[in-house]
Amino acid sequence: MGKIIKWLFYFSALAAVALIIFAYIGPFLGFDFTPKQKIINIPVELHEN
Numbered sequence: 001m002g003k004i005i006k007w008l009f010y011f012s013a014l015a016a017v018a019l020i021i022f023a024y025i026g027p028f029l030g031f032d033f034t035p036k037q038k039i040i041n042i043p044v045e046l047h048e049n
Contacts, residue, residue, distance in 0.1 A: 026033060
């Protein structure tokens with residue numbers, strides 16, 4: 001049981017490092033992680049007394 005937990009820990013640590021590396025080299029591979037910007041105008045009606 002201890003070996004399974006140890007290997008799961010190693011695998012999750014390796015997966016986290018791989019995800020971080022992919023986030024940094026992704027734009028060079030053609031993956032763009034930036035959100036698309038869009039201007040949204042919402043009319044606001046102020047009720048002054």
